Amino acid sequence: MEALLKTINLTKNFGGLSAVSNVSFSIRKGDLQTIIGPNGAGKSTFFKLITGEIKPSSGQVLFLDQDITSLPQTKVSHLGIAVAYQITNIFPMLTVLENVRVAAQSRKTTFNLWSKALNHKALAEESLAILELIGLADFQGDTAANLSHGDRKRLEIGIALATKPKLLLLDEPTAGLSPHETRQTIELIKKIAEGLTIVLVEHKMKVVMEVSNTITVLHYGKLLAQGTPDDIRNNEEVRRVYLGGVKC
């Protein structure tokens, strides 16, 4: 089967620094792949290159066999790529429900000035379903800024889901979470992975090994290795630069 997303020699230089260099990566529809790599390896930058948030220095991004390298971010979003950011990026003073609803609304209407937002039943139901999924239905009326760190991380995923993506990029969704919250988020990822193609950036090897069967290792912007969890575990170079003897 053809790849849903494919990057060809994708490169991004920040001044003299090559944050992402020559990365060729592809993921098929329905797969869940993980990207690992030490801090500063270029994982978040790689995501931003895919979504069009920043433009690559060279290389290409193909999505659904279409070259989206130079498309603006909003267009890419409408084609069906969404990110849950590493640094939570929510609408702080809106309620939890409003956060998800406004994201869901982006698929329907922007310049509708004369109907009542609250009368759009389908939108409300859709948003509530997402809140149920991410386990925040009980907090729907709360101001998003008042949520705990863990809940905000999940709201972040909810906002991304609300745009009904075909491809979801999850940037360290469990960073800073307690073991219990990490558990919840793993379950959530497993659940949404059933109907969605996902690229996951993750540090916790336990999480990686549990949800994913293809792992890509980035190191100083370069693709270092790619393979099954076993391949990666046994790869000498990866052990040397990243896992550093960590048992996993």
Added chain:
Amino acid sequence: MEEQVQKQSWWPKLVKVVSDHPLVFIILFFFIIPFIMPYKALATQIIIWGLFALGYNVCLGYTGMLSFGHAAYFGVGSYTTGIVLIRLWPNIWFGIFCGMLMGAITAFVLGYLCIKRRGIYFAMLTMAFAQLIYFLAFQWVDLTGGDNGLRNIPATPVTLFGYDLHIYEPLRFYFFVLFFVILSLLALNRILESPFGQVLQAVRENEPRAKSCGYETTNVRWLAFVISGSISGLAGGLHAIYLHFVGIDSLYWTTSGQVVMMTLLGGMGSFIGPFIGAGIFLYLEDMLSALTSNWMIFLGVIFVLCVLFFPAGVWGTIKNLSTRKKD
């Protein structure tokens, strides 16, 4: 202690009821203002400037754009209404409509030039363009009267079923203006509760994320700017009719500054804030200017104190106090 709780318990409830139904209370309040102000014309001035601040607040409070050039839309609205009434067609409805339209068109054009900038750059650009328009109006004496202002705007009668409403009698003129204010409030309320209103909030809260959700945030901000400009133009047109005159200072940066001050004084988060801000500002100006010719200094000090100690504005502070937990 118990007595205190009893005593205090009524007003937080009142504040909550008011902020839950802002339109009802603000309209009720409008019917009281002319009778509690020292003179009727002050009340009229308050709701005209309140309307201007309301329009300004679409930019600042609802979309998060700090414009320092709203004099342009207010002033252009004023001049347009005045010039149309003098030269084109002495029909008050048409004149006001043209003022509003030109406010929107000006905001459309200047918005296009400013909207891609953010923060302080946006503020500076809006101010620069507003000053440009000021100098244009200053130079174009044939059309605007230049430094002397636009004089002799006719008091065209307003009739209903052939019956003259005598709208230039102070109290009646207040209600004539109030008619436009209430229409604007209802329209704006509708817009802010619409799906577009939701997008505005999202853009104010976190523009990069709104963009990442797929919203063309630049166009969203642009449209908000045009809506803001049209209401400012309407307020300007009403002001021209109220004075039968348009001064060149309506386009000057002090007018832009004044509307920022009113909006911040009253509080940005609501419909009520801008009107409270306009009320306090104009009432103080009226009072202080009778006492001293240095009233600007006192007003400035009061403004600075307000911003320092009540950053949420008067209405915002009242709301915060009322929801604070009592221990």
